[in-house]
Amino acid sequence: MAHSPVEERAMSRALELAQRGPRSRNPQVGAVILSPEGEILAEGWHRGAGTAHAEVDALSRLPEGGAQGATAVVTLEPCNHTGRTGPCAEALIRAGVARVVYALDDPGEVSGGGAERLRAHGVDVEAGVLRDEAADLIGPWLTATRLGRPHVTVKWAQSLDGRAAAADGSSQWITGPQARADVHARRSQADAIVVGTGTVLADDPALTARDGDALHPEQPVPVVIGARETPAEATVRSHPREPLFYDTHDLDFVLADLWDQGLHRVFVEGGPTLASAFIAAGLADRVLAYVAPVILGGPRVALADVGVPSIDRALRLRVTETVALGDDILYVAELRDSAEHNTREHPVAEQHPPATAPTEGAA
Secondary structure (H helix, E strand, O other), X not given: OOOOHHHHHHHHHHHHHHOOOOOOOOOOOEEEEEOOOOOEEEEEEOXXXXXXXXXXXXXXXXXXXXXXXXXXXXXXXXXXXXXXXXXXXXXHHHHOOOEEEEEEOOOOOOOOOHHHHHHHOOOEEEEOOOXXXXXXXXXXXXXXXXXXXXXXXXXXXXXXXXXXXOOOOOOOOOOXXXXXXXXXXXXXXXXXXXXEHHHXXXXXXXXXXXXXXXXXXXXXXXXXXXXXXXXXXXXXHHOOOOOEEEOOOOHHHHHHHHHHOOOOEEEEOOOHHHHHHHHHOOOOOEEEEEEEOOOOOOOOEOOOOOOOOOHHXXXXXXXXXXXXXXXXXXXXXXXXXXXXXOOOOOOOOOOOOOOOOOOOOOO
């Protein structure tokens, strides 16, 4: 049967409850239990790894038999596996719930399938209620779950001939003000902004997302990768968000830790060496290449070695968008075969060969 206005309102409430939970490798999920007459009996949400899932949290607030014949409204399909907690689908069945309404399917190979299990036990199930609103809430988690790590965007600015800086190392500014404003707007949409210690020491960037002189309301967490110490007086230490420092060149480790902390959208802006390392390791999903109509020549290339030995091994990108930004052009491209190109030959994020330079725009 089609969902009712009461159930849709309950789903809106469940989405509000979901936002109370922390972001991590686990999704933010909310649940509302409705009586057969449509009254709210209980509410719940997931409070983090190892705690009760939203449905079980809501059920725990009812007396024995209190959910008999009730409707459970949940933002994500009830799980169908036993991990740190038992399967939510089974808990709903045991509680005597007659109907389950949820927004999004669980994408997990192990955790998915709860709807099928519920139906097999005679529970009426409807999916897709406020699907778009739920996707807006946990879309980054869905993407990270599909990838098995955070989604990674690698950004650089370059001259028309592929240089990131002039021969003397100067790079500010290759692109114009419209391109730089676009970078800051995109930074504000990221959960973390990543640079290497070379960029921190050379440029002392703030790594904030700014709208002119003002800060965007949403700020990415600054992340610095590399063995060299970040000075106590470095500007990044005054960032509105607490910086994260990784004394390692292991990009897989860094991404895994960022995912654990609920940072699902990573924006890499750390210069040619770091950008090349992510691409060579097969850890880049999207490229933002800002191209300015200037010619610089010289050795300061926008990318270093990315593990392409010959033209037949070239990384083939799919350009999804081109944006005119004053005299500059932004190319937005997806790496179609990054998984196949996961060479792991260049995981180092802090080598500084003479032919590279800090990123233009790392401010």
